[in-house]
Amino acid sequence: MKNFNIYIVGLVLFTTMLSQVSCKKEFLEVVPKGQTIAITTADYEKLLNANYLTSSFNASVYRGDEVSGLQPYFDGMSDLINLRMQRLFRYEDRVYNADQVPDEITGESNYIRKLYLFNKIINEVMASQGGTEAQKLAILAEAKAGRAICNFMFLSDFTKPYNAATATTDLGIPNLTIADVNQKNFKRETLNQGYDLVIKDLSEALPDLGITVHRRKISKLAAEFYLSRVYMAMNNYPAAKLHVDAAFLECSKAAIPIELYDYSVVLNPDNPDAPGSWLPDSGLGLDNEPLAANNTEVIYNITAGWFQFQSVDAFVFSPRTAGLYVPADRRLNLYSPFELFSAKIHPNGMRRRTSGFFTGMNVGPTLADMYLMRAECNARANN
């Protein structure tokens, strides 16, 4: 009997021990394999490496003066994406159904979604493990510049044009600085506060940003470009000039080529075999158009997707736009005169976009933009 009692005591001890093992907090706090969470500085860097901004079906495209709607395709469009295009084209008051959330906000690589990512990095990276202070600051700077770009896009889509006289009372955007899906209270700040945050983020980021090494990595060049753009949007051309000049200086330091294409070569249909030619056109876009990451004109790539089968032939550039191109203009090769999968020619010289059919096109800062911006600044300064 005594032996037995020892056995029982042992058993109870064993049981208690087992429960101890399984009750430990760590037992449940496992990070599942096959996915990860951000812990090290390198993790945050990898997050930025795969990060990019896009916008799809930009509202301004369908409201633009250069676009025409073509029947019967226009009336035949039926699903939500297409109905939105119809309504935008008609300048209707209501663009979305009551049960819809705007695409501008829900897009997976749109600026609102990216604000979550940039805010997460801004708030967490300095406490990350394993990196040097300089590495962390560089990542922080990239994220801050990224946040500024997002907020600038957000302001452009949803607020009035900046007017210094009314900017302190005009409604801006909620300045988003926290990454938490359970947040519920959002308040629109003033337009001034919005632009202030953008300039502050860009200015703070500048010292820690590097030279241009990749067209999807935010560099000092991109930040200078955006500062110039923001000041232009604020009608502050002298400040814009300073930064666009600084940007040109950065161009020369870039580790990758930043230069314009010769369209008379790359878009010459008579010589599709020329080195660097983007041709031929397979019917679904130019076969050899460079990837966004390799396009030498791009400073920081932001892609605009527009591919939607139903609307391919519904939106074409207008006869007036067509009139702006002389027949020999090589850029016409980015557009097709034919209906999709057909030999039927669009009327009145109207054409549909084919280039970037699946990949979308770059709408981020380019070298060409910089020349135009500098020209405008000079013109405004009467230079």
Add this chain to the structure above:
Amino acid sequence: MYKISNRYGAAYVPPYSKLMLIMRLTTVILIASILQVSAATFGQQITINRKNATLESLLKEIRKQSQYDFFYEGKIIPRNKSIDISLKNAGINEALKRVLAGSSLTYTIDGKIVTIKKQSEPSLLDKAISVFENIDIRGKVIDENGKPLIGASVFVEDSRNKTTTNEKGEFYLRDVSDNSTVMIAYIGYQPIQLNAARDLGTIKMQPSTGKLDEVEIKFNTGYEQISRERAAGSFAKPNMKVMKNRTNTPNILQRLEGLVPGLLVNAQAINQTSAADMEGGRAGLLVRGQSSIPILTPGTAPLTSTTPLIVIDGIEFNGDITQVNMQDVDDITVLKDATSASIWGAKAANGVIVITTKKGKAGDKLKIDYDGYYAFQGRPNLDYVPRLNSQQFIALNRELFPQYLLFNKNYKTVTQNFGSLPHLKIQYDRARNKISQAQADFKLDSLAHLSNTNQISDFFVRDAATLNQTISVSGGGPVHTFYGSINHIGTQNNTPGTENNQYKINLNNNLVLGKRVSVSVNADLTNTVTRVGNTYSPARSIVPYQMFKDANGNPLNINYLKGIPTDEGNIVLPDSLRTIYQSKSRIDLSYNPILEQSTAYTTTNGLYARLVGGIKVSVMKGLDFQGTYGYNVSNTNTRAVQDQNNYAMRIQVMRFTQAANSTVIPVYNIPAIGGRLNVNTSASKEWTLRNQLFYNRDWDKHQFSLMAGQQATSSTPVTTSGIYYGWDDQLQTSRPVDLAKLAAGINGAVAGSADLPENNVGGGEGRIARTTSYYANLGYTFDRKYTLNATWRIDESNLFGRDKSAQNRPVYSIGGKWALGTENFMKPINWLNRLDIRLTYGITGNAPFAGTAASYDILSAQNDPNYVTGAGFILSSPANTKLSWESTRIYNAGIDFSIFKDRLSGSIDGYIKKTTDLIGALSTSPLTGYDNVIGNYGSMENKGIDIGLTSTNILTRDFTWNSGFTFSYNKNKLTSLRENAPTTGEALVGTNRLVGYPLDASFVYNYGGLNSVGDPQIRRADGSVTSEINVALPEDILYMGTTQPVWSGGLQNNFQYKSFGLSASIVYNGGHVMRSSRNPTTNEQIIGQNDLQLGFLDRWKVAGDENKTEIPRYVPSGELASARNLSYYTSSQRFTMNASYIKLRDITLSYSLPTLVANKINAQAISFRLQVNNLLLWTANDEGMDPEFTGSIRNAQGTISLGAHITF
């Protein structure tokens, strides 16, 4: 032991003297029968009434009255035996039988001669004759200790002849047919069957060990066994006999159909679910309605499960249920309400099915059982929904082509979209004047005379069948008992070239180590071996004239059937392009469905082990420690081999081939010699540790039990994969490829740039799921009338959020039961045998699947040539620290009754289930960056009634008739959902859930007929009709009902007549709607496929037809097609119908061989059964559609199976 004998002076009669007698008698018979043809029929009437008479005197009296002559040897007649007899107007036979009864004498009558002789060792002939003779039998019955058993029943099977043993345990039965079976029964002992013999000797009866347990119904919760008397919860048990005999599926869960009230086995859902989504054989099962919305949007991975938790031998089972052998199953209990199920905590809300497997019984003799069946399932009906035949198809094409041509003049564009279809090529050739009208007519006519129906049936479909065999052994002594079985299931499905075998071993050992400790070890191993060939799966949309072999039997190339296979589907490859690719790559790109069959195969070998160990220690009186330890591991290896002739392989090689034209030497970046091997391994391991203390005490009027314990579980999946290129399956060798080059993309490849993003090795450890739980359960019964049950449990898991509010949510239940029928004031009600009233309330939970949500921002790796370093992390899901399990409150009220001497018994339960915190896409403020996150976002309600009845309708010794009936009614309603309600009619038609309606709601347009050009219109809420698109609003939409059965159940009838059994099992479902498989419309502008049904021929054609038909017109262009909305018709009430039906799921005829025959092959029992499955008895719809099949094909019905069961 002593013998009772009425012989005296036991004289030996030599056999030959008997033979002589027979010969003599035969002579007499011959003569007598010639002379007096019908003497025997003039039977004399004999009347004798005497007491204490000697046999000799009686015989003399009979001789006198009957005038028969008697022959017998004087010394065989017993002298001192006295007989009491009373005969009145009896015949000679009756008189002789009565007089000689009890003696060892027998008689024969030949003509008017009666011969009396001693019963001796019978000759063969006598044996044959004696089959029809009656004997008297005697014997003695003793108990297991050798003491006489007094009052044991002794009776002859199939007769009214019976007696009981006397005070010495002896019995004596007269006039027993000597080929009959004698039954001996005594309460508490196992009944004995013996073949009738004059002297049965001493018969020792064995106590029936499990007998008392069997009488007492026990419910198993997986944690403990509760006797019915002490259970307040809502439990149900199926009729195991019906389940065991069902052969339409080896899946034991599907065999539960119609047998358990409250459990819906939705055959339609099962038929529609792909093999990959069967959830281990659980799909289509619902206990008391659906209380979760598992899938967010179609095509996404489920977040939760709606199917019940499966528990085998106390351990949660997440594997494939088809690996459980029905023959190994001892018992099944279904837990439905909170009191029965909440011991399973956060996994109990969908109900729990507790399965226990067979164990050996101490004291049993070694018992060997064989059970096997062959089920012939035949071929599916491919033409369940009739389509156009070749003639109709070609005629239709001729009719429509001129309209189509107006809009599609370019043949090249057509081939880009539809491939190079023969009938289109002919028509375009004619249109382009390449051939004459006569040539075109001739070609089209010849197509119209071809039909591929038979070839499809011959080459790509075969009969399905299942062979399922089990041998089991059980036995054991007081220390060790065991049960073991081996099982093989061979399944032949409808696809030729497929082999599917499952082999199983199950071993169940129980050891008693002294008085206090007992240990059990259960090992169940399953090996599945499958081989799948590369058989073409015949889409019914193929044009009906397309043959697969020509008239000479040569396999035909049918290139348009396959383009370039991609992840997004098939890219059409016109013949012109195919020729170019072919000449550049030098690779044959023709597609031949018949020859393809031998170019690839996939083998799968799976090994699954279910190991359960248990220990039970009696700590002190009433207190036990129980430990249960489960380990489930599985490992599946898949090898998919494609040889170099395989079409997909050839296409892949071609896509990565660089060759500017057909003269340069092509560069094969993927080897053109050899094929490809894909290997995949997926493994999982799960363990459960459970330690609990169990206290049980009965005193006076109190019965008390308390259980408390702790449990931890963990499960981890692991996968690996590898791809070998240039694979030679004979030599088992592969060739290297430059993956870095392939991943970067091959420029200037034959069919345009191609890249191969995936690595050739992959896999890894999957998402681990862990839980730790504490629980307690209390049961108290007072005076065997009033019972209280209570349960408490807390689950913590890495599947829920980090937040305290997410983890710290215990479940509990409380329930009471009143055995009203045992109250004294109920005693006068004689017909009532039992009446219990139960009331329970409690909470159960439903946990998300692993990986559904996380407490942290989850990052995943991604590669892209545009990324800064080519690779990086993306934020795949944002953190939600607040996710918690779904919580279901269940109210249950029930009564159990038994009336008319237990002839009719049953249970009726009513319940309300209120589920809150449904897991799904919780709408969040879009400004956070995410407009939704996986969270707790809604609530719903299920109300219903479960009725289960069993009755014994007729019970005689030879004939019994039992019935079982189940009825389940469930009303489901979504009460809240934090997502935006549809604001357009189109969105509402597209959804199947809306607050205020049941799940799986069916919303349709109100069809308004055709307009004047033949396009469909809707009738709007204001009564107006329109064909305009995008105008419908939610109020214009009709609600038709739910597609989930509202009521369901089954009716079983079992008839037993002697050795024959007949059972019929009916299932029924109703109260729901379904969509008709008919669709007489098309929006396809070209008739390039044969999706068209016959109704299309009756479509609108000319103005005015809108008054005759409601089928929309054909439109020849995409523009016209997109200007109308065909769903105004196809998604209208015209295609919604009542889905109620009744089906005879199985009818089984069984026959048990007589024990005598069974014994001849040393078996104790042999039975055979014949079953017919699936006879549709009634449907509510008038189209004759079987609601179990809403697709375009229907499985064979009225299939047959044969089975046998042998016990050694």
